[in-house]
Amino acid sequence: MAEAIAHELAKKQKEISVAEFFERNKHILGFGNPTRALVTSVKEGVDNALDASEEAGILPDIYVEIKNHEDGECKLIIEDNGPGIIKRQIPHIFGRLLYGSRFHAIRQSRGQQGIGISAVVLYGQLTTGKHAKIISKIQEDRPASLVELAIDTNKNRAEVISQDILHWDKSSGTRLEVSIIADYKRGRRFVYEYLQSVSIVNPHAQIIFKEPDGTEHLFERTSDILPRKSIEIKPHPYGVELGTLIKMAKNTKSRKLSSFLKNEFSSMGDRTTNAVCEKAQLDKGLDPKKMSREQFLALHRSFKKVKIMAPSTDCLSPIGETLIKRSLKHETQEISPEFIITASRPPSVYAGNPFQVEVGLVYGGNLPKDKPVKLLRFANHVTLLYQQGDCVSTSAVSSIDWRRYGLDQPSGKGIPSGPAILLVHVSSTLIPFTSESKEAIADIPEIENEIKLALRECARKVQSHIHKKVRRTKTREKFDLITKILPEIAKKSSNILNKPIPSLDKVITKIMDVIWIEDLIEYEKASPKSTQTTLFDKSSESSEGGWITKSTIMIVNYKNQTQKFNLYAVIPEDAVVGTVHPTPSKITKNYIQWNIDDILPANKVDIYFELAGLDKGDFDENDLYIENINPAYVIGADKWEGD
């Protein structure tokens, strides 16, 4: 009887094609409902377009159009000016799930899985029964290819319905037209917001978004510089799994263990290779194809016992603090927040994959005081819109006790409430998304820890900012009082005594007993370009190098002794320093340093510097530090803690 059952069951056991799997489980790919399906489709198309252009070193020009038909059917068009796709590859790229160029490469890119764009085609076919149309052109003087295709889900292969060549007035690029069931009315806002945030963190891209009613939104290119191209690297020994090591050795072309290690891993020079082999008690000349599991195990263990240089981080391309600040400023333009703070961590590694964390924090202004703080999440320059509850950034934020940083948080855990917005960006060669829809990052302890460190740094800056503000306000009150009342008293007393009004500088100085530092920032248009007609762009005046940021710092010595100290002004890494006076003692990419010599009591020193390469408002507050003086005497700058 049991046998009959096993055979009966065997009849039902069969292969499930990956296309079939995702057809049934489309919510895993982010197509769970018609609103989200629209956003996911746009997102996959735009991510792909940006990756393709950047890979080819082309400044991306992206066109997104949505046509709204009856019964919830939308036609989505996404066009780029990338390098195009050769005709033979079109059916594979768009008509097969798990097919692509970025999966096997260890470097930062938006797409990683080879699922996204074909999932859009699959979803379209599933919900509308229509074929997808792809046009691609790879060379200026040749025609474009047109391919119309469907996906045979049983086989996970494209079924080419028709092919043609056509004239396309474009030097190169790719255009996808796909019909999907989508809720345009509800999804509209998310698509717009998504494209806006893409545009902010990708200032080198121009995006045009055409709505069904014909309205065109232009998100202008505000920088002509492509982000640093991430370099493909080899796997790092620290992160490689034993099984992967064995598989790599099986497939290697190297005939010796030493060359296998040097050729196929990063950070493995002669010395490290020797050290590893010695630790593992393995002959460097061994044929890697013939090694036993035990030998691999010894090798794998010895990796962890030898100090191996961290993987190169050229494979990473962070957003940068200026862009983060700009993004947050955009998010809060109607809120006039009190301040925006950013922090970025040095690159780190989880399971051999390099990654880097950057965070930002907006505080105060009209932000609601009783609502949970808003959390903006990015991964590899892509906005994450859904599944916040399950994202490592959420757990990192939740695990910090924000009460001491002035936010409300019952029992010191969970998302805090208060007038703040947090931004978290993780860049990595392999973002560990919790699912194929790429909306949440898995709870990898190393990543969580780095996010926490970055957030705490931000929070500390908030604390010091609030502290500084309180002190400055108090001192100013005192100062106002003194400078109003004392002269009055002096005047009246002098009148009575019929004596000249005495100079009060020394008295004021004695009462104040501080060094007062105040700053002012102004912007000036540097080299006006011809104004372009723009359909839609709030920051259309700004273009690369168009603004000079002018910073004036005034230092007054209200102490009764001559003062001498060093002053540091922190500047954005991507700023170019122009005129500076007085002559600074040091300029690095992160700060300018002055030796302030002998300011006499009641005397004043003015410092001035200019920054180029920033947008208006990118640098809107000086971050000042002092050295060789008791920081308790100074209002307006903190203690310098070193580079």
Next chain:
Amino acid sequence: MAEAIAHELAKKQKEISVAEFFERNKHILGFGNPTRALVTSVKEGVDNALDASEEAGILPDIYVEIKNHEDGECKLIIEDNGPGIIKRQIPHIFGRLLYGSRFHAIRQSRGQQGIGISAVVLYGQLTTGKHAKIISKIQEDRPASLVELAIDTNKNRAEVISQDILHWDKSSGTRLEVSIIADYKRGRRFVYEYLQSVSIVNPHAQIIFKEPDGTEHLFERTSDILPRKSIEIKPHPYGVELGTLIKMAKNTKSRKLSSFLKNEFSSMGDRTTNAVCEKAQLDKGLDPKKMSREQFLALHRSFKKVKIMAPSTDCLSPIGETLIKRSLKHETQEISPEFIITASRPPSVYAGNPFQVEVGLVYGGNLPKDKPVKLLRFANHVTLLYQQGDCVSTSAVSSIDWRRYGLDQPSGKGIPSGPAILLVHVSSTLIPFTSESKEAIADIPEIENEIKLALRECARKVQSHIHKKVRRTKTREKFDLITKILPEIAKKSSNILNKPIPSLDKVITKIMDVIWIEDLIEYEKASPKSTQTTLFDKSSESSEGGWITKSTIMIVNYKNQTQKFNLYAVIPEDAVVGTVHPTPSKITKNYIQWNIDDILPANKVDIYFELAGLDKGDFDENDLYIENINPAYVIGADKWEGD
């Protein structure tokens, strides 16, 4: 130049095998860290074992053993007494991702994806480089097959390393031995808790768990009845996507549209089929293989315009309120909660997939008052341990304003705080998990809505419970006061007047002016079985039918008029009613009804009934209702609102 790039890129574009994909993205499958990897491996193995045994109608005997080796390597052994797997299928079942029997069947089962168990083998190979060993026996009088295998991840195929036959002292079953890197020390507790909760909601299964130090835990079988076997159904027209309809028509054996509809869909009888075709203006005799997209579109639209019977829900197998209560009782045994409440919704449908929601709520006792309420989640009888933040049950709980139900919740949104535990179980033919790790259910509006309705029902019961309690306490205080003070006054007055002490019944009745209902529940061992030696089992005394629940209800008429009304006692569906007196007027599977005739003032009626088929404590409080009387007069029962 662009052409060169397109060709360059084409060289890198290649297929990604599904095994390779998950090898790289193992966190998606629930193997993100060594603790979780252990829990996931046990879970996948046990789910598989339960599914296999149940499918074959065998009461599951499951053996789980973990051996802990050095360097974080664990050997995991999972053995069942299921029907076994025929030799030819073993490499496919354990050595290929996306292969199985349950994906293509529309019915409730734990496994759905054909990924789980081969993912465990893949993870083991990746982290330890060792092969998996599978032993399976399909017939009592024949030897077992032994297969040792690896997974060729480039091809997603098993690589059989060795095969053998051996004697296995078992009538049938399957045993998997796999070595994995896992954190046993941290994962231990989760594995134990997981198996415990599996045992609670699967009382028909016996599970033995052997720890590395030799400790054996026995989770005993407490019911000999297999859960209702879920029946495979055909897809329902309401949920089928247009693309799927076209694909089904392409592959059908039916030559006519009418037979295609009747044979391949559920709920499509002659009348409905005719109505659908008519609405779509399609000839019933059309060859489905030759229909155009427009014809399919018309057909698809007409599905929604015709009233089609809901799909049969035989394909579902809910947990049942008794087991939910038992599970919650177990969870709170050291807390002595005030009450436990359950609610279950009728079956419903999302995208054509039948589903059903059951919830439970524990309130009061020693539960912490200032912590967020604990949420226990189940899907198809499987405990969900991770990714709570992203689960539809979390969003359903968060969207209810719990403040009016006595819980704390800032701004009326989010997980409430207070002395409560919530349980949510969703059963469905297709649980829309957010990822392959099957830990969170996607935010499908229909499911969220059903969970909300069920939770609200629970919450209302909480409210009425609290209300009832308050009234009862107040009345009892009054009663205590009256019955203590009045007789004293009467006694003293009588003494003074030298008269006999008068009967106070009428006076008490006049002052009380209520009908007082009180109940008592006792348990009695029915048919003692021979005690078995158990290594570990907290509920070892209980075995199927071993307990009789005895319920006594006392009704006292403290009103000054004769009373007449109907009383309803709600009973669990799975209970068997034994002795009842007085003779009830009606017994259904849900309640017992009595016509209470003419209780004179100050008189009392006793009601008694017995329930069999429940565990000690399953039924620990009567749920009483009254009819044909003003409920304001009654303490201890609510208004009957109908069946």
